[in-house]
Amino acid sequence: MLSVETFETIEEAAGAVGERSRFMAGGTLLMVAVNYGNQGFDRIVRTSDRRLGEISNAGDRVHIGAGVTMAKVAASRDLAFLAPAARSVGGPAIRNRATVGGNLFAPHPYGDFATALLALDATVHWADGREEPIETVLQNRGQSIGLAAAVSVPRPQADEFRFLKVARVKPKGASVMALAAWLPKSAGRLENTRIAFGAMGATAARVKACEAALNGTNLDERGIEPALQAATEGLSPQDDALASGWYRREVAPIHLKRLLIPERRL
Numbered sequence: 001m002l003s004v005e006t007f008e009t010i011e012e013a014a015g016a017v018g019e020r021s022r023f024m025a026g027g028t029l030l031m032v033a034v035n036y037g038n039q040g041f042d043r044i045v046r047t048s049d050r051r052l053g054e055i056s057n058a059g060d061r062v063h064i065g066a067g068v069t070m071a072k073v074a075a076s077r078d079l080a081f082l083a084p085a086a087r088s089v090g091g092p093a094i095r096n097r098a099t100v101g102g103n104l105f106a107p108h109p110y111g112d113f114a115t116a117l118l119a120l121d122a123t124v125h126w127a128d129g130r131e132e133p134i135e136t137v138l139q140n141r142g143q144s145i146g147l148a149a150a151v152s153v154p155r156p157q158a159d160e161f162r163f164l165k166v167a168r169v170k171p172k173g174a175s176v177m178a179l180a181a182w183l184p185k186s187a188g189r190l191e192n193t194r195i196a197f198g199a200m201g202a203t204a205a206r207v208k209a210c211e212a213a214l215n216g217t218n219l220d221e222r223g224i225e226p227a228l229q230a231a232t233e234g235l236s237p238q239d240d241a242l243a244s245g246w247y248r249r250e251v252a253p254i255h256l257k258r259l260l261i262p263e264r265r266l
């Protein structure tokens with residue numbers, strides 16, 4: 001027997017999330033689990049709290065409620081830099097339901113939007129008031145049962161942030177890989193670079209060796225060569241119906257080059 005309960009506030013809903021219950025946001029994945037008779041939970045928790053669907057500016061950051069849909073991100077002027085990542089998730093029907101919060105917990109090969117958030121060093125704001133870097137949320141997500149209320153991201157300068165999704169079926173296919181780069185510059189050279197790959201492991205992950213190789217360089221062919229060599233260092237891409245782990249590893253430097261020097265895209 002499966003029960004569904006809707007709470008007025010995020011805090012009340014968070015209190016009801018536990019071992020045998022699941023929070024439902026857009027339901028694009030959770031309803032599939034229900035339809036397949038998943039026995040891991042017998043209670044679905046929802047909330048009608050409007051705060052979950054809000055986008056707001058706070059200083060140099062943008063706060064995005066965990067219940068904001070991909071369609072809403074794609075239509076938001078404040079989030080224009082994230083629109084390519086939002087538009088890469090599923091087709092229009094999925095994007096009308098799929099939420100930012102749900103994407104943090106989507107299993108491989110999903111999590112395209114989370115890949116973009118990881119490159120941007122997003123902060124996850126939990127319903128109980130805790131704030132946590134997205135990197136540790138993704139690393140520990142199998143263990144944590146909590147309710148994400150929002151994420152916040154810094155607003156990158158124009159052309160500092162890039163996103164690329166590689167899929168066999170276009171425009172709606174799941175990722176062979178997703179790539180995101182945050183490329184701030186100082187005196188014409190890259191600094192504090194962040195590179196994230198999606199669908200190249202159980203969750204989106206940064207490649208710190210690649211970031212280190214980019215820092216201090218220009219975005220030109222010679223400058224990025226060491227970073228391309230280190231493109232998959234520390235990643236463990238899986239075999240699945242879309243591609244083998246071997247293939248993913250082989251083509252990652254090619255797609256990274258296309259991301260870093262877009263004019264070379266075919």
Ligand SMILES: Cc1cc2nc3c(=O)[nH]c(=O)nc-3n(C[C@H](O)[C@H](O)[C@H](O)COP(=O)(O)OP(=O)(O)OC[C@H]3O[C@@H](n4cnc5c(N)ncnc54)[C@H](O)[C@@H]3O)c2cc1C
Binds near residue numbers: 023026027097105
């Ligand atoms: C046909 C199809 C195509 C898809 N294509 C893509 C794609 O191209 N790219 C991609 O990345 N994904 C894709 N997805 C997966 C999915 O639609 C997205 O990842 C989406 O963002 C999940 O959000 P949701 O709100 O629907 O999550 P739900 O199904 O509501 O929840 C998914 C999981 O996340 C948990 N959860 C949800 N919100 C929160 C929260 N605020 N705090 C804590 N836990 C939470 C739920 O408890 C559940 O375990 C696709 C799915 C389908 C069915």
